[in-house]
Amino acid sequence: MTDGPRTGRPAIHVRALREPDLPAATRIMRQAFGAFLGAADPARFMADRNYVQSRWRADPSAALAAVIDGEVVGSNLATRWGSVGYFGPLTVAPDRWDRGVASRLLEPTLGLFTAWNVTHAGLFTFPHSPKHVGLYQKFGFWPRYLTAVMSRPVSEAPARAAGRRYSGVAPADRPAVLDACRDLTALLHDGLDLEREVQAAAAQSLGDTVLQGDPGRPDGFAICHCGAGSEAGAGRCYVKFGAVRPGPGSAARFERLLADCLSLAASRGLAHLDAGVSLARVEAYRALRAAGFRTVIQGVCMHRPHEPGYHRAGLFVIDDWR
Ligand SMILES: CC(C)(COP(=O)(O)OP(=O)(O)OC[C@H]1O[C@@H](n2cnc3c(N)ncnc32)[C@H](O)[C@@H]1OP(=O)(O)O)[C@@H](O)C(=O)NCCC(=O)NCCS
Numbered sequence: 001m002t003d004g005p006r007t008g009r010p011a012i013h014v015r016a017l018r019e020p021d022l023p024a025a026t027r028i029m030r031q032a033f034g035a036f037l038g039a040a041d042p043a044r045f046m047a048d049r050n051y052v053q054s055r056w057r058a059d060p061s062a063a064l065a066a067v068i069d070g071e072v073v074g075s076n077l078a079t080r081w082g083s084v085g086y087f088g089p090l091t092v093a094p095d096r097w098d099r100g101v102a103s104r105l106l107e108p109t110l111g112l113f114t115a116w117n118v119t120h121a122g123l124f125t126f127p128h129s130p131k132h133v134g135l136y137q138k139f140g141f142w143p144r145y146l147t148a149v150m151s152r153p154v155s156e157a158p159a160r161a162a163g164r165r166y167s168g169v170a171p172a173d174r175p176a177v178l179d180a181c182r183d184l185t186a187l188l189h190d191g192l193d194l195e196r197e198v199q200a201a202a203a204q205s206l207g208d209t210v211l212q213g214d215p216g217r218p219d220g221f222a223i224c225h226c227g228a229g230s231e232a233g234a235g236r237c238y239v240k241f242g243a244v245r246p247g248p249g250s251a252a253r254f255e256r257l258l259a260d261c262l263s264l265a266a267s268r269g270l271a272h273l274d275a276g277v278s279l280a281r282v283e284a285y286r287a288l289r290a291a292g293f294r295t296v297i298q299g300v301c302m303h304r305p306h307e308p309g310y311h312r313a314g315l316f317v318i319d320d321w322r
Contacts, residue, residue: 009099009100010068010069011068012066012067012068012073012099012100012101012104013066013067013068014064014065014066014067014104014105014107014108015064015065015067016060016061016063016064016065017056017060017063017064017065017072017075017077018060018065019056019060021065021072021075022052022053022056024071024072025052025056025065025072025075025091026052026053027043028072028073028074028075028091028092028093029046029051029052029075029089029091030042030043030044030045030046030047031043031045031093031094032074032091032092032093032094033045033046033089033091034046035094036126042094046233048228048229048233048234049228049230049231049232049233050206050229050230050231051077051088051089051231052075052077052089054200054204054206054230054231055077055079056077057200057204058079058196058197058199058200058204059079059080059196062077062078062079062080062112063075063076063077063078064076064077064078064105064108064109066092066101066104066105068096068101073092073093073096073101074090074091074092074093074096074101074102074105075089075090075091075105076088076089076090076091076102076105076106076109077089078109078112078113079196080112080116080118080196081192081193081194081196081197081241082182082185082191082192082193082194082195083117083118083119083120083189083190083191083192083193084118084119084120084121084122084189084191084192084309084310085112085113085116085118085120085121085122086121086122086123086124086321087106087109087123088123088124088321088322089322090102090105090106090109090123092105102135103135103138106135106136106139110139110140119190119191120189120303120304120305120307120309121141121303121304122141122301122302122303122304122309122321123136123141123301123302123321124147124299124300124301124320124321124322125299125300125302126299126300127143127146127298127299127300133300133302136302137302139304140304140305141302141303141304142302142303142304142305142306143300143301143302144278144280144300144301144302144303144306144308144311145278145279145280145300145301145311146278146279146298146299146300147276147277147278147279147298147299147300147301147320147321148276148277148279148285148288148295148298149274149275149276149295149296149297149298149299149320149322150274150275150276150277150288150293150294150295150296151236151272151273151274151275151293151294151296152272152273152291152292152293152294153271153272153273153292154237154262154265154266154270154271154272154273163210163211163212163213163256163257163260163263164210164211164212164215165208165209165210165211165264166198166201166202166208166209166210166211167202167208167209169211169215173215176216177211177215177216177218178195178198178199180215180216180217180218181194181195181198181218181221182194182195183217184218184220184221184243184245185243187245187246188243188246188310188315188317189309189310192310194221194223194241197223197240197241198221198223201223201224201225201240206225206226206229206230206231207223207224207225207226207227207230207232207237207238207240208224208226208264209221209222209223209224210222210224210242210257210260210261210264212244212253212256212257212260218245219244219245219253219256219257220242220243220244220245220253220254220256220257220316221242221243221257222239222241222242222243222257222260222261222318223239223240223241223242224237224238224239224240224242224261224264224265225237225238225240226238226264226265226268226270227268227270231322232270232274235270235271235272236270236271236272236273236274237261237264237265237268237270237272237273237274238273238274238275239261239273239274239275239276239318240319241317241318241319242257242261242275242317242318242319243315243316243317243318244257244316246314246315246316250316251283251287251316253316254284254287254316255287255291257316258275258287258288258291261273261275273293274296275288275293275318276318276319276320276322277317277318277319277320278301278311278317278320280308280311280312280313281311281312281313281314281315281316281317282313283313283314283316284315284316284317284318287316288318299320299322301320301321
């Protein structure tokens with residue numbers, strides 16, 4: 001894949017991101033976010049967090065590199081949650097910005113969503129940036145609700161016993177648990193499936209998945225990343241995705257799920273529990289506030305098509321598509 005003629009500009013080639021590219025892609029991701037957000041030392045920005053490597057390992061066929069003159073200058077990693085797809089981190093080396101590199105990466109990203117039969121696609125971005133919102137609008141995404149990335153201290157382990165954890169489920173029983181989690185998420189959005197995320201957390205030792213109630217028919221589950229080298233970062237536990245069975249009693253189930261996440265964080269000696277939620281999920285956001293969470297950063301989720309998907313009132317779901 002090469003771009004068309006751009007007067008005076010070198011050709012941008014887009015191909016699969018390969019294992020030997022990972023150090024360069026990781027370096028560019030830190031530099032790009034560090035430069036955009038004005039970090040004092042962009043090269044060390046988010047140095048304790050793992051996004052590129054872990055997402056590549058979860059599905060190398062979903063990772064793309066942009067190359068100019070043989071040099072990796074940007075990358076994008078797509079994520080497949082069944083019928084739902086999102087992408088990121090999308091990053092371009094700062095000295096290559098505004099030359100169409102990200103746009104070239106987005107074309108085949110949308111091709112992946114088509115090949116996966118994704119019916120609801122999205123991304124998390126910076127609402128204050130006309131460039132970001134304009135870039136994604138060019139590809140059919142539309143900004144919807146703010147998403148709050150929230151945090152609370154993990155002062156001590158909650159008194160109640162922790163729920164079951166995926167790591168404690170016998171290997172022979174794991175497929176049934178994954179099926180049961182899929183049945184639960186299908187109630188939130190047709191075809192939503194977090195199996196890859198549960199397995200990535202387990203296979204790469206990124207964290208663990210909390211299972212609430214009967215693992216054969218859970219009332220809720222939460223995929224948690226723990227500490228340095230995961231998406232959480234040092235000293236933190238990050239709920240990458242959490243949800244409870246919708247319907248009567250879901251608010252109480254959500255409270256219990258949060259307690260189970262706190263318990264996991266405490267058992268790992270982590271000082272903070274982080275969780276993101278769309279403000280479209282009014283009740284879930286209020287429940288997080290009531291549970292002591294405060295917003296640390298805000299982004300906006302952009303959707304394609306311009307529809308709520310599972311970002312809607314009444315659903316107790318945690319995720320932020322970062
Ligand atoms: C965001 C980022 C990936 C963009 O990469 P890039 O290669 O510079 O982007 P491109 O040159 O392909 O596209 C820029 C597009 O922004 C849009 N844009 C820029 N300024 C705009 C404005 N004021 N209003 C509307 N649209 C605007 C345009 O659509 C433009 O495309 P066009 O020139 O074809 O019209 C890059 O700046 C980056 O790595 N930033 C730091 C990390 C980051 O923020 N990543 C994304 C997280 S969601």
